[in-house]
Amino acid sequence: MDHSEAASERKYYIGEHSLTAKRIEPGLHIVSTPIGNLQDITIRALETLAACDVIACEDTRVTGVLLQRYGIRTQMMTYHEHNAQRQLPKILEALAAGRSVALVSDAGTPLISDPGFRLVGDVVEQGHKVVPIPGASAMLSGLVGAGLPSDTILFAGFLPNKTHGRKKRLEELKGIPATLVFYESPHRVGASLADMTEILGKRQAAVARELTKRFETFQRGTLAELSDFFSGDRPKGEIVILVSPPEEQELTEVDTDTLLLEALKDMPVSTAAKKVSKATGVDRKTIYTRAMELKNAGSAEDPESD
Numbered sequence: 001m002d003h004s005e006a007a008s009e010r011k012y013y014i015g016e017h018s019l020t021a022k023r024i025e026p027g028l029h030i031v032s033t034p035i036g037n038l039q040d041i042t043i044r045a046l047e048t049l050a051a052c053d054v055i056a057c058e059d060t061r062v063t064g065v066l067l068q069r070y071g072i073r074t075q076m077m078t079y080h081e082h083n084a085q086r087q088l089p090k091i092l093e094a095l096a097a098g099r100s101v102a103l104v105s106d107a108g109t110p111l112i113s114d115p116g117f118r119l120v121g122d123v124v125e126q127g128h129k130v131v132p133i134p135g136a137s138a139m140l141s142g143l144v145g146a147g148l149p150s151d152t153i154l155f156a157g158f159l160p161n162k163t164h165g166r167k168k169r170l171e172e173l174k175g176i177p178a179t180l181v182f183y184e185s186p187h188r189v190g191a192s193l194a195d196m197t198e199i200l201g202k203r204q205a206a207v208a209r210e211l212t213k214r215f216e217t218f219q220r221g222t223l224a225e226l227s228d229f230f231s232g233d234r235p236k237g238e239i240v241i242l243v244s245p246p247e248e249q250e251l252t253e254v255d256t257d258t259l260l261l262e263a264l265k266d267m268p269v270s271t272a273a274k275k276v277s278k279a280t281g282v283d284r285k286t287i288y289t290r291a292m293e294l295k296n297a298g299s300a301e302d303p304e305s306d
Ligand code: SAM
Pocket: 035, 036, 105, 107, 108, 109, 110, 111, 112, 113, 114, 136, 137, 138, 139, 182, 183, 184, 185, 208, 209, 210, 211, 212, 213, 238, 239, 240
């Protein structure tokens, strides 16, 4: 993992300009790389990639393109989900010997729907230094261009591939008062938007495609409009879906359901309705009707049965 050049001689190039990378401290450096446009990389990231002892990457061909662009000649080793166990001891050994290792993924920020989480956990456990080098991530670029509330967000990564699992996950996310951010494959975007329309209801959303690349586009509208738009042709490229938070009224409904389901576990419908009506301020008749719906739908446990 060592290499012959002294760190002080490590070079990188921006266009015609040759720059010397400063020495970096030992430890695991988590380096964000571009999500499409190779210019989206920080000077600190370039210095780190040029100065470190070894770069752990998912695919040497992908990272090789980036290194070539900036004239960086640091040695690479692979680290991905299929060889993580085998490569971990090598990385820990290098760190224990006082070396610097840069972790990159194919694109964007490592650990964000990418490998690295376990590695960072193990490195922290062994008492080695972890240094994040921030930069591009599709979730943040999607968020800042979507035009949706950005004060509270929930990054939900990839949804399950199959409808049943996807709907179940969406039910779990439905009541969360945050803009939801999903990664999605172009093959499933239509199906996912259809499920989102069904489960999450009438909400504003955006589909961000090919961020930072030549054909970058944002499609904005309600979930139903976007579902229509993407129901025909499969879009090409990489995609982030963003969905605005539920309205206050929807949240009250979700809270009411949660309280009702809890109350219905150990009391009859009328008593549960009285209790939840008092707690939420919603009139007892409305709550009673909802309690009956939940009970008939089988969502509530029957306290009278054993
Ligand atoms: N680590 C990356 C990051 O920080 O964004 C994410 C890696 S994840 C394996 C790949 C997914 O990220 C893609 O399927 C897509 O949903 C999203 N993504 C990555 N690059 C993108 C881009 N340029 N435009 C839109 N979405 C992108």
